[in-house]
Amino acid sequence: MSDQTSQPSRRTLLSAGSTLLAGFGLGMTLPGPAAVADSGQARQPSRGELAAYRPVAVSSTDYAPTPAEFAVDGLGLVGVRGTGWRAADGDPQWISVDLQALCEVESVRLVFEATADDPPFHDSPSGSPRDNTTGQEVLSSCAVDFVVETSRDNTSWTSVYATDSGKGGVVEITPPKAVTARWVRLTVRKRSNSNPLGLNGFQVYGTSPTTRPHATGWTDWGTHDTDAPALHVAADGTVPLESGWDLTMDDWADGDGSALSEPAVDTSRWLPATVPGTVLTSLVDQGHLPDPVAAFNNLHVPEALSRHSWWYRRQFRLPKGLRAGAGRHVWLEFDGVNHHADVWLNGREAGGLTFPYARTALDVTELLADGEQALAVKITPMPFPGSPTDKGPAGLAFVDAGANMMNRNSPTYLAASGWDWMPAVRDRAAGIWNHVRLRSTGAAVLGDPRVDTRLPDLPDTGTAELTVVVPVRNADADDRRVTVTAAFDGVRVSRSVTVPGGETADVVLSPADYSQLRVKNPKLWWPNGYGEQHLHDLTLTASVGGAESDRRTARFGIRQFGYEYDVPLTFQSGSDAYAQTVDFARTKARYVRVRCLTRATGWGSSMWSLSVADSTAPDTDLALHRTATSSSVDDAANQPGDATDGDPKTRWSSSFEDDQWIQVDLESALSFDRVVITWEQAYAKTFAIEVSADGNQWTEAASVDNTAAPLPFRTAGAASLQSVEFDAATARWVRVLCRTRATGWGSSMWSLSVVDSASPGSDLALRKQVDASSEADGSHAADAVDGNANTRWTSAYEDDQWIRVDLGSSARFDRVVILWEQAYAKTFTVQVSDNGDDWTDVKSVDNSTVPLKISVNGVRVFCRGGNWGWDELLRRMSPERMDAAVRMHRDMNFTMIRNWLGTINR
Template identity: 75%
Template sequence: MSNQSPHPSRRSVVATGSTLLAGLGLGVALPGTSRAATTTAGGAATARGELAAYRPVAVSSTDYAPTPAEFVVDKLNSGGVRGTGWRAAAGDPQWISVDLQADCSVDSISLTFEATSEDPVFVPPTSGNPRTDTTGQELLSSYAVDFVVETSRDHRTWTAVHRATSGKGGLVEIKPARPVTARWVRLTVNKRSNANPLGLNGFEVYGTAKGHRPAATGWTDWGTHTHKAPALDVADDGTVPLESGWTLTMDDWAGGEGADLSRTAVDTSRWLPATVPGTVLATLVDQGHLPDPVAGLNNLHVPEALSRHSWWYRRGFSLPKGLRTGAGRHVWLEFDGVNHKADVWLNGKQVGGLTFPFARSAHDVTDLLVRGEQALAVKISPMPFPGSPGDKGPAGESWVDAGANMMNRNSPTYLASSGWDWMPAVRDRVSGIWNHVRLRSTGHAVIGDPRVDTKLPDLPDTSSAEVTIVVPVRNADSADRQVTVTASFDGVKVSRSVTVAAGATADVTFAPADYSQLRLRKPKLWWPNGYGVPNLHDLTLVASVGGAESDRRTTRFGIRQFGYEFDVKLPFTGGSDAYTQSVDLGSRTARYVRIKCLTRATSWGSSLWTLSVFDSSVPGTDLAKGRTATASSVDESGNPASHATDGDPTTRWSSSFEDDQWIQVDLGSSVSFDRVDLTWEQAYAKTYVVQISADGDTWTDAKSVDNSAVPLPFQSGNASLQTVDFAARTGRYVRINGGARATSWGSSLWTLSVIDTAAPGTDLALHRTATASSEDGSNTAANATDGNPGSRWSSSYEDNQWIQVDLGSSVSFDR
């Protein structure tokens, strides 16, 4: 394997099996230290067999991809994406030659191209990333159409044994008329089937060796092993870890399915010792069969086919004497994490399954246990859409898709395992039993994951805390059970009994309102790094049935309270066809509400997406939603008054193209309210009155609104209206004195308006002289008072900038 880093680095020890590979392998071994001792075709062999396996290969070129020449003779020669193989660089002709390392009698040759004439041709998009939206089933190669196969004894003189001018790809079997003596066998391709690189998954040569050949091996040569799983022990927490003694093989080589492999008599001598917790790639690296992928260009020597196969994990074990079994006990098999999908078998029976990397499962295997040796087999299937990523480096990008079209269909958490801008693809896509596996014995009452909520009620004073503990309890029995749950920590102990129905789960809650001891004085808090000690507290939970302990769990928690406060003073929201204007009315009681549109802001009518009525005591309830609405007119039948109260933000009422139009809503009965929200379409009312009525005939003005001075902002996300009200002032000059900027740019205003609410339709600053501390190019101060909503003032890129307007004379204003 040229271009590989032959020596293990410190980084390889840290990363292999744990970090890049999902992490989680134990007992990481240095590459090369535990490879099986067996070899292929060493010595003088006379039996007929496959001669090219693991032998030296020379090629004309190699694509920038995990398709090195050695993969063509690694015995994983399936067609399509499930096989490994060599892929040439672009262009014709291309050749590949296998050195059999001694004269051999060759009687047949098999070529397996990745693609066939029936496969769709991969055509990358004309722009953007060429691997976007790939599923992982794409064949990124072509096959040979015009090619010749030749043999040689001296590597100089070549004899053709097969020619073709209309190849169809797939498996090509070549049988010379009589056996040929040769040391080298070469394939030369003069024409490919399409513009993709030539791809060859298998180059097999059959016959007999005539003399001594050196031993050869490759990454699929796992040799034979004597597996003796260590005896299981009961841990301090009462569980039995299953994290050593596992073996691993690929689906193609397993020799059976779950019912067969979960039997004690299965021969696993050709399976690999597996790293659990860990991944498939972690095991292959730990056992020295594949190189450390994070060193040098080693990742180009790790095959993508790892993520196109399922993998079988297997372990035999006997139950330890310390694990309680028998009447009234349940034995659970627990998985804390697999990727992507697990099918679990025990003693010839299917236990269940688990899907997605951060899901956990607990399986009641009590009835599946047998006397003596148990046999556990787990089939791990990879993510269904592994993608067909490019490779990091001078030749391209890694990622395949950032959105829901493809990678999020697996699980968004593992998006980057198919490659991203900051990392190459993880070839097995982090497939494996990557987290802990254990056995657990319980009675009928089983404790689930507790939730501990902590509150500091007197902040900023931290001298007191309140702790709430919620404990889910499952009844695994076929009859109802009374369960007593006890929680204890730091000398605090609380207990509660509940009846849990057969097969059901109940939450047992310990709250400070019921248990005063959960109100703590001078608690030891958990502090973030740099702020204090991150104190943790040991919580013990016990579930008892009939006075006997059924289950016990321990966990740790920190006492802290997180909060997040953020006042969004300037909302810059996208969308230019709707603006919500809130009108505070004070406390009102009425059955009818009318919006009387006096003058229009545009040449169209008045138009509302939504008319809502609210009472601040129940802020989430729109009193007008679904109520009957009527109007003075509509511009067309598709925009009736009912659209303003139908709860659909995409429908609207629109009046005829006239002033003095109205819309009203019948609230059904006399109710209290104090605000209306009007979501205007761009054809809004420049001036209007909110009116109320008890009977629909006699109306009272509740609030007048004048939008003349400051038009409603229907911008597309680059403007936000901020109104500042204050007690009436008298002055000639008004200055906006900016402090710190919210961005790295300067300060910028589309409009600066000065209003006296006694005459709300007049902007006192309109067309008045404006000056500023600085100006950015053509964005002058005058733009803020010119009445043009499309022009603006912008300062230099500094803090502490100001803009001011000369109102011409001393006037009164309050907004």
């Protein structure tokens, strides 16, 4: 007969059916057959699970992490949370377990990964067979027509159960009376679907009258001494928590976070954990699973590691050197977990952390107990681990290369689920992979400092101007006056600020305020091969009321990076935002003002953002989070600070009048040559950029007139506005000769305007006669001058196409404005003519992208192009160096070789 019952606990399984094989160390070979050890002692028969960790033989094995030994490892769960054996394709298939002695078999439990209701899995048609899988796919089938047999000699077999209507899942088989046998075999003649057969549990219950060889497997962790080493205060004043941890799987933990973080929990059967490290690191370090980076060992590491949560636990006493009295805050800091952590201390939840690159500092002051502390951390792997294949002749080991499903876990180690150059990491790098520590502070808590370097006299490097930005947080409820001090190389500077309760403030120490930060003859940091990598020790302190509250140390290099590139055309989709860039001669000033002279609408002048930049460092917004003021606002919700807060959803808007302004205080005199305004639809038709040293006397840096060529807010597709200026010409005809295309399409423009800067309010080409060398996609040349932002001209899909406008009579002009569609001209020439036949070039334009140029300390540096690492070097390594390199990456908590993804800096 057969029925379904609950899964036996791991504790019951281990206590009843196996003992630990002591001394199994880290090796490069797969676990072999259990060794025979005859103690010669009499043994009383006891009922238990007889098949655990015993030798298994099978008809075939799929090319997957599903070897036969996983069917008897004790993790017999239905679905993807179980481990098990998966056969190759085809029927029939069989699996046989050797009990290693004649036993009295009372019952057999079969646990199939699938049930009869599970649909078959079909490879994705995308070319990558497991594209877009979540990790919950059942890749096997269950047995429908099967027989269970026993044997004394592995030759003659007796059937104890047979059916042709199996339903999969858990199947309990109890013969009418106990059967004496050494071998038990399952033979499957028909599967539930086209997936290969999968068996997650083959458990045999009964008694063994004689002593059998000891046997063990990866889930048998034995017992160990749980007395963790005492904690000590490190040189930096923190207390590392990187020893004495224990680890177990969620299904084997006896309780939730509240219960597991009590001092009396017995973890003697848990696994000693490696911290920092992953779950798999601990299992390999303790000798329970093979090293996955060698040979085919990764096929003997179960995927189920990434389908379970894991509990880490450590007990400790606070060391005497850690200040934890009145007025102090004790912080529990995690530098990295993967993927999510729930943290419990002394029976209470302390907080959580998600994503491997995030860090946290949890205030556990109120959670501390007298004497022994108990810390429990639940680690949950990435929610969508995928169902990857394994590296083989086709080389398709990845799920979806991070494009879709894997990015639902982001930011994360995308390649942990496999890539075209590496198989999946079975636990998906789950664990406490980075440092853990305790820290004691007062009310003022320092954050990570940033040291910015400017070499003002390049190419001369004799002077370096350093700006130190130090975040400081007030952990108390009341305001605190905090003094932050930075010291390095004999330089010592301090600044006091008032930090509101529960808030954070950036303390800026700049050379404008501290001449000591203008360093003469600095020892610079250079890239490898360009010079020495000099580093400087920075000590930061935060004091409240004259008493030190926090102290941090860091190392930094004095170096200035430069990035030069040019993307002439930036396309934006039609919406209620348009970024307008205004370039002008480089100037040095503290204050920048945008004076909105006339409005384009009946509303005020409104902008989502206002950025100030130096074109040599275009990604640094000098106005970000700086103080902004304005002449007016139209609503209390649209303040000037909303234009510099970095939030694209907030904006400044003036009153419904002309001649309104917004200005930014950069806090010190800086050099810049660019202002970028992201206008809302109520933009300024004409405006000026003004600069000032004192906020009172203003000098115009640039003026802009948008009248003739309105900003494109409601185009039917992406658009980029390009203004081409040239020496004034007088002519009747204007032609744009599109020489080469930027795409495989034709050259396409939403609008073409001709403007005289002496009278910028008129578009001389508006609704004039126009023709073109060709027209495509149902467009017409006249669509470029009809004043409608949603119509466009498109040429044939060829180079050397043109569009020309007859202005009706000879006119003076010095500017052509083109609103390009994304199929723009990479190179083009503006030409003029008096008769429409004889043409004169007035301006040639090249819209080719200028590649990124990187400089350090004013010197061009050369680096690899693209996003690939230097893995080609590894291919030429000797085997010994290759092994060392692979192990280095493993010791860095990840099995990555290429440095473009998943690399870390410890």
